[in-house]
Amino acid sequence: MxxxxxxxxxxxxxxxxxxxxxxxxIGLVYNTTGIINFAQGEFIMLGGMLTxxxxxxxxxxxxxxIIGGVALTVVVGLLxxxxxxxxxxxxxxxxxxxxxxxFAVATVLPNxxxxxxxxxxxxFPTFGGLPAVQLGSVTLSSQxxxxxxxxxxxxxxxxxFFDRTLLGKAMKATAINRRVAAWLGIAVEQMVAMSFGxxxxxxxxxxxxxxxxxxxxxDAGVSMTLNGxxxxxxGGMGNMRGAIVGGLVIGILQSISTAFISSVYGDAVTYxxxxxxxxxxxxxxxxxxxELKNEEI
Amino acid sequence: MLEVRDLKxxxxxxEALKNVSIQVGRGEFVGVIGANGAGKTSLLMAxxxxxxxxxxxxxxxxxxxxxxxxxxxxxxxIAIVPEGRQVLGPLTVMENLELGAYQRRAExxxxxxxDRDMILDLFPILRQRARQLAATLSGGEQQMLAIGRxxxxxxxxLLLDExxxxxxxxxxxxxxxxxxRLHAEGLACLMVEQDAHVTLETxxxxxxxxxxxxxxxxxxxxxxxxxxxxxEESYLGSGEKSS
Ligand SMILES: Nc1ncnc2c1ncn2[C@@H]1O[C@H](COP(=O)(O)OP(=O)(O)O)[C@@H](O)[C@H]1O
Ligand SMILES: [Mg+2]
Numbered sequence: 001m002x003x004x005x006x007x008x009x010x011x012x013x014x015x016x017x018x019x020x021x022x023x024x025x026i027g028l029v030y031n032t033t034g035i036i037n038f039a040q041g042e043f044i045m046l047g048g049m050l051t052x053x054x055x056x057x058x059x060x061x062x063x064x065x066i067i068g069g070v071a072l073t074v075v076v077g078l079l080x081x082x083x084x085x086x087x088x089x090x091x092x093x094x095x096x097x098x099x100x101x102x103f104a105v106a107t108v109l110p111n112x113x114x115x116x117x118x119x120x121x122x123x124f125p126t127f128g129g130l131p132a133v134q135l136g137s138v139t140l141s142s143q144x145x146x147x148x149x150x151x152x153x154x155x156x157x158x159x160x161f162f163d164r165t166l167l168g169k170a171m172k173a174t175a176i177n178r179r180v181a182a183w184l185g186i187a188v189e190q191m192v193a194m195s196f197g198x199x200x201x202x203x204x205x206x207x208x209x210x211x212x213x214x215x216x217x218x219d220a221g222v223s224m225t226l227n228g229x230x231x232x233x234x235g236g237m238g239n240m241r242g243a244i245v246g247g248l249v250i251g252i253l254q255s256i257s258t259a260f261i262s263s264v265y266g267d268a269v270t271y272x273x274x275x276x277x278x279x280x281x282x283x284x285x286x287x288x289x290x291e292l293k294n295e296e297i
Numbered sequence: 298m299l300e301v302r303d304l305k306x307x308x309x310x311x312e313a314l315k316n317v318s319i320q321v322g323r324g325e326f327v328g329v330i331g332a333n334g335a336g337k338t339s340l341l342m343a344x345x346x347x348x349x350x351x352x353x354x355x356x357x358x359x360x361x362x363x364x365x366x367x368x369x370x371x372x373x374x375i376a377i378v379p380e381g382r383q384v385l386g387p388l389t390v391m392e393n394l395e396l397g398a399y400q401r402r403a404e405x406x407x408x409x410x411x412d413r414d415m416i417l418d419l420f421p422i423l424r425q426r427a428r429q430l431a432a433t434l435s436g437g438e439q440q441m442l443a444i445g446r447x448x449x450x451x452x453x454x455l456l457l458d459e460x461x462x463x464x465x466x467x468x469x470x471x472x473x474x475x476x477x478r479l480h481a482e483g484l485a486c487l488m489v490e491q492d493a494h495v496t497l498e499t500x501x502x503x504x505x506x507x508x509x510x511x512x513x514x515x516x517x518x519x520x521x522x523x524x525x526x527x528x529e530e531s532y533l534g535s536g537e538k539s540s
Contacts, residue, residue: 172388183347185368
């Protein structure tokens with residue numbers, strides 16, 4: 001059974017990359033708003049499903065379908081903020097109200113997709129263009145390589161955005177202290193909208209690179225949200241490096257426990273280990289960007 | 298330049314400001330003194346837009362700004378050095394300054410860089426600390442950064458909330474000297490302080506607040522000579538001693 005280990009590790013890393021992207025998305029929204037976006041996984045599902053529809057049903061070339069699928073998902077992310085977050089924000093709602101709203105979004109979106117597209121899993125062709133890579137006894141497929149490269153690219157692009165652009169720094173300032181950000185002339189509402197747009201963009205990109213590997217369907221978002229949320233907590237909420245490490249930890253744990261213990265109890269085992277990790281490091285492995293929330297919304 | 302009429306602020310049941318009217322003339326250095334809880338911070342919150350006015354009006358440079366969104370006020374020329382300095386600790390000194398100019402992001406970078414250099418000349422210690430995280434600065438340095446950050450927006454009116462708080466007198470004296478210099482160059486300042494003596498020495502005109510109302514106003518030198526007994530009473534009245 002031990003000769004399976006390398007394959008499981010590689011599989012875990014590939015899944016972990018998607019969880020990491022999701023954890024980064026959850027962290028982005030958390031940093032600007034202090035709330036957990038329980039609809040984050042739906043952006044992954046939408047990115048995959050919309051691209052699959054544009055490619056399969058509308059017959060668009062793959063690249064066009066991908067761009068369209070990603071763009072539409074970002075629109076959904078921005079609308080989510082505009083319709084469900086901002087009106088509550090302006091009335092000073094409590095945090096749990098937003099969380100409930102986002103649960104509602106996470107329930108309604110899959111239902112809409114099911115009504116519009118159906119219950120069948122959909123997929124589209126792998127991108128190609130990259131070779132499969134032989135790692136010892138394991139082959140990393142070309143699409144799996146895409147997943148890893150895109151994850152790394154997303155990480156560095158975001159890092160650059162936050163460290164080098166004024167807009168990125170303004171978002172960071174908003175995360176550190178909304179009140180001070182507003183005093184500096186930063187439109188906090190715009191930053192919140194942007195964090196939702198970025199979170200949807202990340203989700204859609206994740207969905208697009210991942211779907212050719214395992215296909216996707218209307219109800220694929222929930223487990224993505226949970227695993228991304230777990231990754232964000234393990235890594236330290238809102239910390240990008242932590243999100244990557246957290247995603248990998250969860251991906252690998254899941255892959256190994258599912259294979260070695262049972263596909264039924266795999267999740268239970270994963271969560272048991274996570275529980276152990278959190279008992280030892282209750283704040284996650286990395287420091288969050290914000291140690292203390294400075295004030296309520 | 299700034300004309301506040303009958304301004305009201307309340308937090309739920311608590312009335313923090315009751316019909317406050319004050320003015321700041323072009324290039325004037327005005328003080329607001331009063332004990333803890335008198336409503337000084339609330340006034341600056343309303344002027345900067347962090348808190349909604351519950352009544353009355355704020356007119357800045359002939360424009361009614363009472364309900365102008367907070368982020369736009371910076372662009373109009375009102376900047377604040379908040380109570381407790383409130384630098385962005387996880388960001389560097391340079392990044393704090395850069396963000397102070399956020400409303401000027403359409404301007405050429407070179408213009409903003411020149412202003413930044415001027416501010417670093419004003420507070421040379423900040424130049425030495427440029428790449429450090431703001432959280433690692435001393436209290437006085439953080440106060441300088443908070444002032445420098447506000448100046449980066451090129452304000453015409455600078456609001457200062459208890460700039461002396463927690464600073465050694467020598468350090469604050471240095472900061473005051475810089476503020477006087479900025480004022481001499483034409484910047485209007487509205488400084489809120491518990492420390493009546495320092496405020497009356499620095500400003501040309503002052504208001505005395507007590508439980509959300511203006512109980513006295515006049516030229517600072519007159520208040521200093523004639524009215525300081527009364528000023529002190531206003532402090533004692535709220536169970537606080539003056540400096
Ligand atoms: N966020 C707030 N919520 C409720 N009450 C507040 C708040 N901020 C200030 N107050 C109250 O408003 C009054 C004025 O406070 P403040 O403006 O901070 O006075 P000062 O700055 O002169 O010490 C005080 O009674 C204070 O307790
Ligand atoms: Mg105060």
